[in-house]
Amino acid sequence: MDMALPVVNATAAVLARVSAAFNAPFARAVVFGVHIDGHLVVEGLLIAVIVFQLSRKSYKPPKKPLSEKEIDELCDEWEPEPLCPPIKDGARIDTPMLESAAAPHTTIDGKEVINFASANYLGLIGNEKIIDSCVGSLEKYGVGSCGPRGFYGTIDVHLDCEAKIAKFLGTPDSILYSYGISTIFSVIPAFCKKGDIIVAFAAFVVFIAVCASTTSSSALVIVSHLGLLPPLRALPPHLQAATVATLGRWCSYLYMATDVAIQAVGPTTSPSTSSNMIHPQCHRIFLDYTSLFSDNRVLLRQFSRYAVLAPRPSRRPSLPVFSDIGNSGQIAPLDEIVRLKEKYRFRVILEESHSFGVLGQSGRGLAEHYGVPIDKIDIITAGMGNALATDGGFCTGSVRVVDHQRLSSSGYVFSASLPPYLASAAVSAVSYLEGNPSVLADLRSNISFLHKELSGTPGLEISSHVLSPIVFLKLKKSTGSSNTDIDLLETIAERVLKEDSVFIVASKRSPLDRCKLPVGIRLFMSAGHTDSDISKVSSSLKRVSASVLSDYI
Numbered sequence: 001m002d003m004a005l006p007v008v009n010a011t012a013a014v015l016a017r018v019s020a021a022f023n024a025p026f027a028r029a030v031v032f033g034v035h036i037d038g039h040l041v042v043e044g045l046l047i048a049v050i051v052f053q054l055s056r057k058s059y060k061p062p063k064k065p066l067s068e069k070e071i072d073e074l075c076d077e078w079e080p081e082p083l084c085p086p087i088k089d090g091a092r093i094d095t096p097m098l099e100s101a102a103a104p105h106t107t108i109d110g111k112e113v114i115n116f117a118s119a120n121y122l123g124l125i126g127n128e129k130i131i132d133s134c135v136g137s138l139e140k141y142g143v144g145s146c147g148p149r150g151f152y153g154t155i156d157v158h159l160d161c162e163a164k165i166a167k168f169l170g171t172p173d174s175i176l177y178s179y180g181i182s183t184i185f186s187v188i189p190a191f192c193k194k195g196d197i198i199v200a201f202a203a204f205v206v207f208i209a210v211c212a213s214t215t216s217s218s219a220l221v222i223v224s225h226l227g228l229l230p231p232l233r234a235l236p237p238h239l240q241a242a243t244v245a246t247l248g249r250w251c252s253y254l255y256m257a258t259d260v261a262i263q264a265v266g267p268t269t270s271p272s273t274s275s276n277m278i279h280p281q282c283h284r285i286f287l288d289y290t291s292l293f294s295d296n297r298v299l300l301r302q303f304s305r306y307a308v309l310a311p312r313p314s315r316r317p318s319l320p321v322f323s324d325i326g327n328s329g330q331i332a333p334l335d336e337i338v339r340l341k342e343k344y345r346f347r348v349i350l351e352e353s354h355s356f357g358v359l360g361q362s363g364r365g366l367a368e369h370y371g372v373p374i375d376k377i378d379i380i381t382a383g384m385g386n387a388l389a390t391d392g393g394f395c396t397g398s399v400r401v402v403d404h405q406r407l408s409s410s411g412y413v414f415s416a417s418l419p420p421y422l423a424s425a426a427v428s429a430v431s432y433l434e435g436n437p438s439v440l441a442d443l444r445s446n447i448s449f450l451h452k453e454l455s456g457t458p459g460l461e462i463s464s465h466v467l468s469p470i471v472f473l474k475l476k477k478s479t480g481s482s483n484t485d486i487d488l489l490e491t492i493a494e495r496v497l498k499e500d501s502v503f504i505v506a507s508k509r510s511p512l513d514r515c516k517l518p519v520g521i522r523l524f525m526s527a528g529h530t531d532s533d534i535s536k537v538s539s540s541l542k543r544v545s546a547s548v549l550s551d552y553i
Helices: 004-023 038-055 068-077 128-141 156-169 180-191 202-213 237-248 274-278 298-309 334-344 366-370 399-408 420-435 438-454 482-500 531-548
Strands: 105-108 111-115 173-177 197-201 219-223 254-257 262-265 317-322 347-351 379-383 393-397 460-462 470-475 520-524
Touching: 111 531, 128 420, 156 173, 156 393, 156 420, 173 180, 173 399, 180 347, 180 379, 180 393, 180 399, 334 347, 334 366, 393 399, 420 438, 438 460, 438 470, 438 531, 470 482, 482 520, 482 531
Parallel strands: 197 219, 197 317, 317 347, 347 379
Antiparallel strands: 105 111, 173 393, 254 262, 379 393, 460 470, 470 520
């Protein structure tokens, strides 16, 4: 504004002088009783120039067709940018192809193998009752639903499935989604709007950032938890800069925790103390904190202070909680999280894809496992592909939470609804779980037996929770290179499959990952596995790992 004022003054002065110059010869001119002043001449000239410019035809450069030689040269010079990062040398790109259902025993390359690579926790894949319900639904409704739920895509079996899940979990209402992974991707943007704050464990920084990117006005707070991510300050300087630059794509303001105070780094701010956390513009925060549940509550208290004292009274932090971390087998401490929620006024979004149908006395998930009342959880989501042997996902909670998604959740509004036969399979699977609680005892017995059998595996150790259906084996001693670690683990998995017909998988890492969790071998336990299956995978792993890791033990 200060720079524009001299320009305006100079322009006005020039026009005044021009008008004065024309005023002299026309000082006594009168046309049709109208006194002609110099400013009328200037304005007339300006109007003439404007009319001339508007009446001109736009300039079109002469069209000269390219010769065949020029076209060939342009095509030869064109180099398209890669759509994805190049595959590194030694990376495995060929994965085994299943030739039958992903049951505890499956077929690969015409050979029957024991399957520890598929999430089939209750062993319901291939269950006759579920298959019969799918066949009956196919005969009655056909395959697809022919549209989203709001556009002729709602079938009575969808409503039955929603009512069944809500009754099973003891919630007022629930809503179905077509794909398990799209559930949480749709729920978070539906509820996190401008000025809201998302608190996510560092293990899910990429996952939650993708969710938050659909609502660019939401804040993103990343909290390192359980030692899964080393503090940013411990990284080399060039990696710190790269991390800050990457997070800057998502966050306007980054707050990096140090041992004493919080430093704010933003496009228009200089490093300062934590007092700026209540600044109305500083609504996007990065917290690199070794544990959310430490005795030192300074960062959490200051974050809560920011959330409470911010100018918008409706601003509330949301805490997405993943019940079971799929890449490490850890289980979230829900009881502690709920206690913090009530103290610091969080909204808790609980994702239970790996705990629904698994944890708790009757398989009702993490809340039942910890004895937390279900109404203490604001939003619960889960994919149905891991325990219920079907596809799709659901979100459950209060009637208000569910109704809001029917018009605001992209995955519900714009996606074709879940095929009716998959909804029928979900209803049958929940009914089976209610009528056969012993299947949970079988699953826990298998998990306990596998932990016992895998103890003492050369070069490997179990880092997962004793109740997690994902048994995670990591290297006792890293080689110092994640690529080398992954190569060793994939070699073990390949040899176990080739030599002993046991299908296991090593954890994968994407070049886009911002959080480098420990790599390892994941074993997906099922209630359908037998003791002989578990003994075989244990003995095979011990023998192969002793051979592959002989130089690292």
